[in-house]
Amino acid sequence: MSEVVELAERALALCSGEAQVTVTRERSLLSRFARSRPTQATAVDDLTVAVVVLRDGQTGSAETNLTDDDALRDTFARADAAARAAAAAGPGDHPGLPDAPATYPSHQGWDAATAELDPALAGAALARAFAIAEQHGVEAFGIWTAGEVEEAIASSTGLRARDLVTDAYMKIICRDGNGRSGWGAAGGSAMAAIDADAIAKRAAAKVPRSEPAELGPGEYPVVLEPEAVGELLQFLGNLAFNGLAHVEGRGALEGKLGTRVAAPAINLADSPRVPATLPRAFDQEGTPKAPLPLIQDGVANAVCHDLRSGKLAGAQTTGHAIEPGGSAFGAIPTNLVLAGGGATDSAELAAPIERGLYVTRTWYVNPVHAKQTLLTGTTRDGTYLIEDGQITRPIRDVRFTDSVLRILEASEALTSAQRFVSAADFYGRRAASGVVCPALRAQGFRITG
């Protein structure tokens, strides 16, 4: 029995009533660099014991990283006091902790070499990035990171679950003396997904070699690289497929399930076992992860639920709880996969465009109007003009303000190849995630500044 499983069992034994214990242990290493020099290197070995207690349909939760029995008892007491206080205000709508499922799906999301977290591998990858950057007359900025996360759930209903995953990621921004930059990144469950040379070369090749032109406000045809598509889809996951927001009438798909919301070529699913994604065996309530088609041939098909939002909607959980006991934010997709199309590459996507925009990635995206999936953000690290079907000159980064669903409705073609893209920012306890998606071409991308 692993230390994490043992700890979950020991903590549960100190609880009473209806309770779930979730133990998550993170071991991680992250090396940063800037101007082709190492800047920060962070190693974390920490865990979280989260206790959820149910009383009359109300939940109370508490967590700690202290593991002695007194601390675990105290954590349960806090969760229990929270649940009792909530219940004293009236019964809640939680349907109760689930029983153990028959089985959990297996996956290939753990890699022994990655779990070593060898700082020498980080050092070697950084050195390669610096060398490639120097060859191209630019400087390298970015991160190399790897992590191992083990999670165990034990509940009073007999549910027992354990998952063990690794992840690895490297991103490189190459930048010249004039501040012009290019982007490269790769990630996956295993270190084998990272080829520092290839990432650095891709980033160096994206650095504009001439002064950028200006592109004024207006609506343009656009080719969005996978990093840009992935960021938009992450926001769509929160704004359109959040089951709690949907049932409360706040969701972007309210009244639209079963109707066309995107171009027929758009097939979007939450697919936790697609090889390129970061697989997980279960969600934070212990529900097995399973594929969920969200948009099929352009038609909105489903939203995501955890136990509580499912009950409110008169539906079952779809296995999308993001916190033990369910999140007040709601339930959202965690393994978005957008199916590829027929285009060979971005150059082919650009071919029909007389004058348009090529976007490598986006930056500082935020919702302007949630129900309309209206977002604003800027482009970054490789924005080019498309002229007469060719990706030609660099243009200065632009601000866009546009609706994700409108962009998907106006999508005309997608590349066949998909790529795993990730923000890899790792706030709080490490929970690596990302989107698998192709590049796409859409009409009418709205530039506002």
Next chain:
Amino acid sequence: MNTDLLEDLMGKAQGRCAYAEARHVHTRAEHSSVLNGHVEEVSAAESEGLGVRVRIGGAWGFAATRELSTAGAEEALARALAIAEAQPSAPATELASAGEPARGHWESPCEQDPFAVSLDDRLAHLFAAEERMRGDERIVRTWAGCMLVRTTKAFASTEGAACTQVLTECGGGIQAYAVGDGELQVRSYPNSHGGNVAAAGWEHLLGLDLAVHAPRIAEEAVALLTAPECPEQVTTLVIDGEQVALQVHESIGHALELDRILLGEASYAGTSFVQAADLGSLQYGSERLNITADATVAGGLGSFGWDDEGVAGRRTPLIEGGVLRAALSNRESAAAVGLAESGGAARADGFARQPIVRMTNVSLEPGDAGSVADLIADTDNGLYVESNRSWSIDDRRWQFQFACEVGREIRNGELGRLLRNPSYAGITPRFWGSLDAVCSPAEWRLWGLTNCGKGEPGQAMHVSHGAAPARFRNVQVGVA
């Protein structure tokens, strides 16, 4: 909490690296919220651990552990040393001075311990406000929430620092969501994104008078459903204090972080349009623009006795009369631009993250425009906006676009129609150059933000900004 373990560890680090520091941090946080007549969330979180940072040559190594024994601390030190040694070689550079070694104890002000207020009392307080937003069938979501945080820290370094600190934070807010005819509108008080949090006790939450403001918030959310859209135009813009605070945060605070200016954050948070050579000369805004970074102001989430490199908290003018005077710095970035001493702005999010350059309390100093009513009366025509809804700024902190929850026409010095979905955009120095009035000290207050993201792995920092309502000329509005 004391510094014994840390001081012993620093003794063991001496001679094995150029510099070492260790922080022992214990954090306790509680969140409570009610929604639509029910309890939405009651949660508590506690963490404790040790972070050790070492410098070998030009490379840093940092390791965090929850093992607080001597053996656990030594293992973290060994891991930090191994990581620093595994980095590609980089030229060794000096760190700027930390000043007098940090010694002693510091606590933030707290009149009524928020953790001593019973959960039942906290929930009752929230319900009292939440229920006053209910009633209209178009209101689909009524929310009230509060948060309490207490952070206890110990710090020691190989340069003789050994200090402890206790920081207590408390705050909250309310929100009403209205839905109708495919439209969703939200109003918040006293601020969006969770309310207003201060380095204070329960007295801060009581002072917000959430229940008093609840009916108005709900009425405005409903009224916005049928209000006309904010038109696209160039006009005079009066911005309420909480949105001014975010404007300062995004277009001044982050732009003046010296690590960004020196490209150290280019891989994530971005850079800055400001260059190191601009310090002392750049015309950042109009003569009405006076900005300070003050880690000594009572109630500020960016206040402390010492920063997380052991540098004493201080008040530093950043912009005076519109001219850039200084940047936010830590020991490494200060040395890089030739400063003898750190600016005291190194902060870390918990024990498992290393200190980086962060804002303290970066504030717009008050002006002489009187009350917000006086300011509006002094404005012929324009737009008055409140409560942030959306924010975005490019990676150089140059071009920005913000949306607010509510706008109101200003016509002939009086407030007119309610306008929905107001937004505005600008270029940082031009926008601040158009500042022509800031309300007086009576309108100035601290606005706490608890979601300032930066660093890799990510760190969410708590900062405050002092601000008063302010007026800007010739601003592009209605862009979204």
